[in-house]
Amino acid sequence: MTKKQLIIGAILHGAGGNMASWKHPSGPADASVNVKHYLNLVEKAEGAKLDFIFVADGLAINKDVLPHFLNRFEPLTILSALASVTSHIGLVGTLSTSYTQPFTVARQFGSLDLISGGRAGWNVVTSPSTGAAHNHSQDTFPDHALRYEIAEEHVEVVKGLWDSYEDDAFLYDRENDTYFDPNKMHAINHHGKHFQVEGPLNIQRSPQGQTVVFQAGSSDAGRELAAKTADAVFTGHKDVESAQAFYQDVKSRAEAYGRNPDEIVILPGIGPIIGETEEEVEEKYAALRNGVSIDTALNYLGRYFDHFDFSVYPLDEPFPDIGDIGAEAFKSTTDLIKADAKKHGKTLRQVALEATTPRSPFSGTPEHVANEIEKWYHADAFDGVIFGSPLLNDGLHLFIEKVLPILQERGLAQTEYTGTTLRENLGLPFKQNRHTQKVSEASV
Amino acid sequence: MTKKQLIIGAILHGAGGNMASWKHPSGPADASVNVKHYLNLVEKAEGAKLDFIFVADGLAINKDVLPHFLNRFEPLTILSALASVTSHIGLVGTLSTSYTQPFTVARQFGSLDLISGGRAGWNVVTSPSTGAAHNHSQDTFPDHALRYEIAEEHVEVVKGLWDSYEDDAFLYDRENDTYFDPNKMHAINHHGKHFQVEGPLNIQRSPQGQTVVFQAGSSDAGRELAAKTADAVFTGHKDVESAQAFYQDVKSRAEAYGRNPDEIVILPGIGPIIGETEEEVEEKYAALRNGVSIDTALNYLGRYFDHFDFSVYPLDEPFPDIGDIGAEAFKSTTDLIKADAKKHGKTLRQVALEATTPRSPFSGTPEHVANEIEKWYHADAFDGVIFGSPLLNDGLHLFIEKVLPILQERGLAQTEYTGTTLRENLGLPFKQNRHTQKVSEASV
Numbered sequence: 001m002t003k004k005q006l007i008i009g010a011i012l013h014g015a016g017g018n019m020a021s022w023k024h025p026s027g028p029a030d031a032s033v034n035v036k037h038y039l040n041l042v043e044k045a046e047g048a049k050l051d052f053i054f055v056a057d058g059l060a061i062n063k064d065v066l067p068h069f070l071n072r073f074e075p076l077t078i079l080s081a082l083a084s085v086t087s088h089i090g091l092v093g094t095l096s097t098s099y100t101q102p103f104t105v106a107r108q109f110g111s112l113d114l115i116s117g118g119r120a121g122w123n124v125v126t127s128p129s130t131g132a133a134h135n136h137s138q139d140t141f142p143d144h145a146l147r148y149e150i151a152e153e154h155v156e157v158v159k160g161l162w163d164s165y166e167d168d169a170f171l172y173d174r175e176n177d178t179y180f181d182p183n184k185m186h187a188i189n190h191h192g193k194h195f196q197v198e199g200p201l202n203i204q205r206s207p208q209g210q211t212v213v214f215q216a217g218s219s220d221a222g223r224e225l226a227a228k229t230a231d232a233v234f235t236g237h238k239d240v241e242s243a244q245a246f247y248q249d250v251k252s253r254a255e256a257y258g259r260n261p262d263e264i265v266i267l268p269g270i271g272p273i274i275g276e277t278e279e280e281v282e283e284k285y286a287a288l289r290n291g292v293s294i295d296t297a298l299n300y301l302g303r304y305f306d307h308f309d310f311s312v313y314p315l316d317e318p319f320p321d322i323g324d325i326g327a328e329a330f331k332s333t334t335d336l337i338k339a340d341a342k343k344h345g346k347t348l349r350q351v352a353l354e355a356t357t358p359r360s361p362f363s364g365t366p367e368h369v370a371n372e373i374e375k376w377y378h379a380d381a382f383d384g385v386i387f388g389s390p391l392l393n394d395g396l397h398l399f400i401e402k403v404l405p406i407l408q409e410r411g412l413a414q415t416e417y418t419g420t421t422l423r424e425n426l427g428l429p430f431k432q433n434r435h436t437q438k439v440s441e442a443s444v
Numbered sequence: 445m446t447k448k449q450l451i452i453g454a455i456l457h458g459a460g461g462n463m464a465s466w467k468h469p470s471g472p473a474d475a476s477v478n479v480k481h482y483l484n485l486v487e488k489a490e491g492a493k494l495d496f497i498f499v500a501d502g503l504a505i506n507k508d509v510l511p512h513f514l515n516r517f518e519p520l521t522i523l524s525a526l527a528s529v530t531s532h533i534g535l536v537g538t539l540s541t542s543y544t545q546p547f548t549v550a551r552q553f554g555s556l557d558l559i560s561g562g563r564a565g566w567n568v569v570t571s572p573s574t575g576a577a578h579n580h581s582q583d584t585f586p587d588h589a590l591r592y593e594i595a596e597e598h599v600e601v602v603k604g605l606w607d608s609y610e611d612d613a614f615l616y617d618r619e620n621d622t623y624f625d626p627n628k629m630h631a632i633n634h635h636g637k638h639f640q641v642e643g644p645l646n647i648q649r650s651p652q653g654q655t656v657v658f659q660a661g662s663s664d665a666g667r668e669l670a671a672k673t674a675d676a677v678f679t680g681h682k683d684v685e686s687a688q689a690f691y692q693d694v695k696s697r698a699e700a701y702g703r704n705p706d707e708i709v710i711l712p713g714i715g716p717i718i719g720e721t722e723e724e725v726e727e728k729y730a731a732l733r734n735g736v737s738i739d740t741a742l743n744y745l746g747r748y749f750d751h752f753d754f755s756v757y758p759l760d761e762p763f764p765d766i767g768d769i770g771a772e773a774f775k776s777t778t779d780l781i782k783a784d785a786k787k788h789g790k791t792l793r794q795v796a797l798e799a800t801t802p803r804s805p806f807s808g809t810p811e812h813v814a815n816e817i818e819k820w821y822h823a824d825a826f827d828g829v830i831f832g833s834p835l836l837n838d839g840l841h842l843f844i845e846k847v848l849p850i851l852q853e854r855g856l857a858q859t860e861y862t863g864t865t866l867r868e869n870l871g872l873p874f875k876q877n878r879h880t881q882k883v884s885e886a887s888v
Contacts, residue, residue, distance in 0.1 A: 025618075035559055059547070063626040073558065073647070081525060084528055099545055099547075101544075101581070103579040174469075179466060197579055202503075202505045
């Protein structure tokens, strides 16, 4: 089969994706709020012809969370700041559907998309956290099913708003005093269960038509939402088999909704440790893992279970049976953790340390990282990867300098940009305006 | 008396502040969505050492609104894009308190503030428009008093969130494994009438302490809100006497709240037409005014009265008595329009044309503009001006090239930046963190 080129994105971690990342000497300790650090990274990533950068987010903190969460730029503002100093790389950011107005989300991403010449991506999340609820005048967060119901309607409204203007609506005809054609302006007039939005949006579409929609939940409801609405899926897998199954499942679901399965790309996050030798990789891993105390690890684990307190359980006995706790929060992750602990008879200590500093099957020498990526890619386990190193700058620099040339030499990764929009970078077609499509169908 | 230097800001109008602005050949017709246009203007403004740029906003459109409203960048995203290509100029944007979460507003402005090195400003508005309500799942907008009650609590929460971290909270001490001092992190735990927000915010303060708060309503409730909470007031006046009265009133109200009146600056918007001769000014004014049809003018007037339909009234009879319509929307503006029409016996046609293309007392030759600014300034009618030309680029270019040198020669306007933050540009002190203040008081 012919497949489009491997997609490669990079997470801009700020202080890093591991509790101890910020201590690594490869970058500034204040990375998450260091503008120069972000400017350097995005310049490096664009120079390497990566397809996009990805800025994650969170809506609640306490003193025990990841350093990266404590103090960081808000995604839309930092991505907009990076938009004006870049020209080709995609700019993807996380924003929750649980505490935002679709009109605001449509405007802010629409604006980023236009400012960047069609390079914006919205990673849709539903923010399962009591802390997030308490920061937004809510007692608690909506349960899993309701959260996804809200998310689906939210995304539907945002997409509707993005089509407020057909692409030839603005005429700018000074001579004939015609700024625009009002017949090409469309109000959405949405009256739904959770949102009522009249429209139209006060911004035109970008050169890619609509902002690319990423979806990050891997539960059943998350997969359904992705299959119905997403252009790209941000996921994560421990082995190639589960990645293949996920890939097949989401593409099949998309097909069942009448979509072309090639028009939804599956992009797992990978966080390998890269070293010149296997020994160096082990040293880096040990240094990272030993940089995290067991108390910190227990707290980290608890975050997936809506800040459940694991510290009251014995460390070296089997992972405790805590029933359904966590099922309404990060469901797919907690299901995985519980199943894995049961299957391998892991202790609480093991589970906490592994959750905090997981081993990646991609970790190894540059040759190993490239081989593994090639293997998964050809096994239809993904359409590409989102690279996020647990070691601050170390990982991204090594990936770009050592791994990427191998992938490029094998013809897997691009050596030049072939387009200027994020959709082009992802091999996705321009998004037609729903109103324009109707007109052209009617005129056939 | 000694006064600090005249403050000068510039509105980035996009398509321009008049219905016919976009037709003026001095700029691109698609100015409001043209990134290069914004980049050029901000470069020009920073080169001229202006104190800040100002991006206005609106939350609802229909086919009859100002071209500038139909299609434009969202303030936070365009300001962030401009932040990374500038170094001294302040970046002020409008955001409503009626349809936003304080946590989101605090984060987004906090992030812009940090990205820009302390140059962000938030212009607080309350969005009195049924269309805005209909875009945000509301039947109607809150009445005038309630809107300001919500606004006051909203701003209070945002400011509380901005003080989540004391300025020395982050230690970044790799050797001792200490990222930050949790004792210098403060949750707001706000339980108010309209908002419940726990905090803390997940971003540190900027070099100016807190984002500068602008307030734009001039009604009694607007003045009260400004006196209590604002660092700067965006207003507008037709003559020096009313400007003086407003200035005195707001400064007195601030003093009554225990504030130093020098720490709230009054900045009217001015939109003069500038020409080499009085004749040229008249020609430019006539061209602008004749570029707007009476239907368009009636619609423009109606916007201030929550989209009231004036087209059913006779054009050349006295301005109709429409009772209290508009009193819940742009109250100070509609009060002024009604009083002025009654006082001078104006017809509906006159009122509509004047509202759409008002005459500015500042219009004239560069010398006249400078004289008028100096006169108002020395008469304590303002601390500075926010310049917004109705003629696209023409006005800002002429202001910078012809008027500013006169003001600089007279020692009124700065020729170099004296600081790097917006507070410094406005002559306002660094904003102390409320928690740090308490500690230092206790330790005295």
